[in-house]
Amino acid sequence: MFDFDKLDKLIHERGRLGIMTLLATRPSWPFQDLKAELKMSDGNLVTHLRTLHEAGHVAIIKEVHLDRPQTSYALTEKGRAAFTEYLAVLESIVKAGKEK
Amino acid sequence: MFDFDKLDKLIHERGRLGIMTLLATRPSWPFQDLKAELKMSDGNLVTHLRTLHEAGHVAIIKEVHLDRPQTSYALTEKGRAAFTEYLAVLESIVKAGKEK
DNA sequence: ACGCGAACTTTGCCTTGCAAAGTTCCGCTT
DNA sequence: AAGCGGAACTTTGCAAGGCAAAGTTCGCGT
Numbered sequence: 001m002f003d004f005d006k007l008d009k010l011i012h013e014r015g016r017l018g019i020m021t022l023l024a025t026r027p028s029w030p031f032q033d034l035k036a037e038l039k040m041s042d043g044n045l046v047t048h049l050r051t052l053h054e055a056g057h058v059a060i061i062k063e064v065h066l067d068r069p070q071t072s073y074a075l076t077e078k079g080r081a082a083f084t085e086y087l088a089v090l091e092s093i094v095k096a097g098k099e100k
Numbered sequence: 101m102f103d104f105d106k107l108d109k110l111i112h113e114r115g116r117l118g119i120m121t122l123l124a125t126r127p128s129w130p131f132q133d134l135k136a137e138l139k140m141s142d143g144n145l146v147t148h149l150r151t152l153h154e155a156g157h158v159a160i161i162k163e164v165h166l167d168r169p170q171t172s173y174a175l176t177e178k179g180r181a182a183f184t185e186y187l188a189v190l191e192s193i194v195k196a197g198k199e200k
Numbered sequence: 201a202c203g204c205g206a207a208c209t210t211t212g213c214c215t216t217g218c219a220a221a222g223t224t225c226c227g228c229t230t
Numbered sequence: 231a232a233g234c235g236g237a238a239c240t241t242t243g244c245a246a247g248g249c250a251a252a253g254t255t256c257g258c259g260t
Contacts, residue, residue, distance in 0.1 A: 001137055004118045014112060015217075017193070018104045024197045031238070037101055044218050046239055062238095067227060069237055087197045090190050093117070097124045097187045115248075131207070144249050146208055162207095167258060169206055 002096070003089060010055055011086045015040060015048045020057070020075070020083050028061060028074040049073055057082055102196070103189060110155055111186045115140060115148045120157070120175070120183050128161060128174040149173055157182055 011020055018038045022029055035045055052058040057079030061072040075083065111120055118138050122129055135145055152158040157179030161172040175183065 002118065002121060004114060004138070007114055007117075009114065012112075012114060013217080014104060014107055014109065017107075018102065021102060021193050021196055038104070041219055042238070043220075043240080047218085050239090064226095069226075071238065083197060087194050091194050093121050094187050094191050094194065096121060097183060113248080141250050142207070143209080143251075147248085150208090164257090169257070171207060 002092065006085065006089050008082060008086050010051070010057070011083060013048075015044065016052060019045075019048055019052065019073075020079070020086075023058065023073060023075045024080070024083055028072040030065075030070050030072045032070075034073065052079070055079075102192065106185065106189050108182060108186050110151065110157070111183060113148075115144065116152060119145075119148055119152065119173075120179070120186075123158065123173060123175045124180070124183055128172045130165075130170050130172045132170075134173065152179070155179075 011017055015038070019034065022034060022037060031042075031045070031049075034049075035042055038045065040048075049058060049060075053060055057076060059074045059076050059079075061074060063070050063072065111117055115138070119134065122134060122137060131142075131145070131149075134149075135142055138145065140148075149158060149160075153160055157176060159174045159176050159179075161174060163170050163172065
């Protein structure tokens with residue numbers, strides 16, 4: 001009836017789902033902005049980002065901004081595709097839950 | 101920007117999200133049907149159901165059907181309300197992810 | 201009395217989230 | 231030059247929780 005297997009566990013976890021959702025709304029996000037928005041400890045945040053990066057979902061962009069190091073993150077093609085598929089499952093759940 | 105805190109952890113977990121979604125589609129579900137649909141071990145399934153029951157989200161209905169014990173499960177009012185709220189968050193995520 | 205199936209509990213493993221503290225890097229200040 | 235401070239990242243340790251396999255209970259039917 002539903003493909004709960006398709007609920008990619010990597011994306012489904014709360015913290016990472018937050019990251020992915022934010023990344024989907026803008027071309028790129030600086031680390032500090034993500035941290036402020038998601039209210040995670042930096043250790044926790046960087047770990048999730050690394051997990052997503054290792055899965056090929058997130059690209060890491062290192063720059064220097066105003067004489068400060070600034071690392072930004074962005075969805076990769078693969079990441080966007082995976083997220084889109086994930087959203088499709090969510091959508092079917094929402095739809096099923098609304099009709100009743 | 102998003103209320104990821106509202107993503108009730110109790111419901112968000114894959115297994116329990118599956119249960120809640122199924123329960124939302126019909127008035128009640130026998131244990132065996134849930135098990136078949138979700139392909140969980142009965143130990144795992146009953147544990148999730150107990151967790152949801154203790155949270156007041158799920159009602160347990162014990163009957164005897166065809167001379168066999170048959171336990172069914174249904175959403176409570178509270179459960180349906182919580183699930184509806186959860187779905188609202190999902191919906192905002194889906195919406196945010198689609199526009200871009 | 202025995203077996204069987206449904207539902208449930210117990211046990212144990214193992215993953216994983218999470219935070220706190222520590223590390224590295226580097227530009228700026230004094 | 232030495233030290234401060236902030237950004238980003240690593241390490242460590244803990245605790246929670248998912249999950250399956252095996253064991254338990256409780257009827258009913260033969």
